[in-house]
Amino acid sequence: MLFVARLMLMRVLLGVLTLVLVSLVVFAATQALPGDPARAILGRNATNVAEYRALRAQLKLNRPLYRQYSSWLGGVLHGNFGDSLADSGTKVTTLLHTRIVNSAILVSLAALISVPLSVAVGALSAVWRDSKFDSIVNIGNLALAALPEFVIGILLVLLFATQVFKWLPSVSYLNPQSSYGSQLKLFILPTATLALAVVPYISRMLRASTIEVLESDYVMMASMKGLSRARIVWRHALPNAIGPTAQVIAINLAWLAGGIVTVEYLFGFPGIGAELIDAVANRDMPVIQALCMLIAALYVVFNLIADVVTILVNPRLRTGER
Numbered sequence: 001m002l003f004v005a006r007l008m009l010m011r012v013l014l015g016v017l018t019l020v021l022v023s024l025v026v027f028a029a030t031q032a033l034p035g036d037p038a039r040a041i042l043g044r045n046a047t048n049v050a051e052y053r054a055l056r057a058q059l060k061l062n063r064p065l066y067r068q069y070s071s072w073l074g075g076v077l078h079g080n081f082g083d084s085l086a087d088s089g090t091k092v093t094t095l096l097h098t099r100i101v102n103s104a105i106l107v108s109l110a111a112l113i114s115v116p117l118s119v120a121v122g123a124l125s126a127v128w129r130d131s132k133f134d135s136i137v138n139i140g141n142l143a144l145a146a147l148p149e150f151v152i153g154i155l156l157v158l159l160f161a162t163q164v165f166k167w168l169p170s171v172s173y174l175n176p177q178s179s180y181g182s183q184l185k186l187f188i189l190p191t192a193t194l195a196l197a198v199v200p201y202i203s204r205m206l207r208a209s210t211i212e213v214l215e216s217d218y219v220m221m222a223s224m225k226g227l228s229r230a231r232i233v234w235r236h237a238l239p240n241a242i243g244p245t246a247q248v249i250a251i252n253l254a255w256l257a258g259g260i261v262t263v264e265y266l267f268g269f270p271g272i273g274a275e276l277i278d279a280v281a282n283r284d285m286p287v288i289q290a291l292c293m294l295i296a297a298l299y300v301v302f303n304l305i306a307d308v309v310t311i312l313v314n315p316r317l318r319t320g321e322r
Contacts, residue, residue: 011307015300022296023076027069029292030285072289081290086282092290096275100294102174103264103271107256109187110194115249118199122206122245123238129211141200149259153193153266160189172267190267194259198252205248209241243309250306254299 061068075082081092125134144152161170172186213219214237222232264273272291279287 008308011304015304018300019293019296023073023293024069026289026292026296027072030288031065072286076293081293082286084284084287086279086284086287092286095287096272096290098176099270099272099275102269103257103260103273105180106187106190106194106260106264106269106271107253109191110198110256111253113191114195114198115202115253117195118202118249119206119238119242121199122203123210123233123241125203125207126210126214126241127233137203141204144196145200145204148262149193149197150262150266152196153189153263156189156192170267172269174270186269190260190263190269193263193266194256197259198255201252202245202249206241206245209244210237213237213241246306246309247303250302254302257295257298 063071072082079093084090084092084095087095121137125137128134147155157170159165160168168188169186170189172190174180174183174186210233214233219232219237260269260271261273261276263269264271265277268274272294276288276291278284279291
């Protein structure tokens with residue numbers, strides 16, 4: 001247990017270091033964006049030099065970059081991402097609250113569908129290796145992996161919203177005055193797009209891991225003892241195959257948080273992806289920085305969870321054996 005605790009502490013410290021480095025990159029990248037936030041806010045009035053300088057001083061844009069960074073990072077550590085430049089006087093956290101909730105629901109639905117589906121498809125493909133089912137799944141996975149998520153979304157819109165079947169809305173603009181339950185239909189196409197974009201990677205990795213486990217000595221011994229095929233797969237092979245796949249699942253779940261930028265823009269979904277695009281267009285640096293740090297934090301958290309799962313299912317890692 002002491003070895004596991006030390007290993008997890010090291011993972012946490014590496015995660016914190018990663019976020020610090022990401023904060024440096026994000027801050028430098030937002031500073032390198034073309035245009036001036038003060039001029040973007042003032043518009044035609046930017047020609048007034050006195051007003052322009054006063055606004056830059058108010059936004060603290062006239063301070064040295066290292067002081068701007070230290071001030072911003074200190075605020076982030078206290079949960080304060082500053083005020084939006086495009087919507088003056090509005091806290092970034094207040095502005096993003098509803099958007100974060102919307103995106104969290106969308107990502108959660110996609111994860112709840114894609115992970116069990118990937119596990120089932122990957123396991124069955126391994127069990128029925130070289131069968132017609134396995135061939136169809138492999139071709140489907142390769143086709144989906146080759147398509148960008150926006151192409152998958154467009155195909156789903158053409159199929160279910162416009163040309164073939166007109167069952168679902170092509171635009172997923174949520175009404176903030178209505179409950180989420182009454183608007184579940186608006187989540188179907190974006191959720192399906194995200195799920196189909198990650199299923200091929202997880203299922204192919206799980207298939208390969210399961211085949212490797214099924215060919216191991218202890219599985220052959222279990223088969224010789226007369227255990228049923230289903231029991232061997234679901235009770236012995238699959239739990240050991242999940243370990244190597246955990247990292248792939250974590251990476252793809254983290255990708256969902258970043259992949260929603262394209263999907264939300266495609267469907268007009270009011271989440272953090274659409275807000276990030278608007279913030280870049282408006283040079284709203286505090287919002288851009290907050291969203292980039294949020295997505296980076298999700299990557300770190302999901303990878304940390306994957307490390308925990310890998311340690312728990314691998315006896316050698318739990319005991320520190322070589």
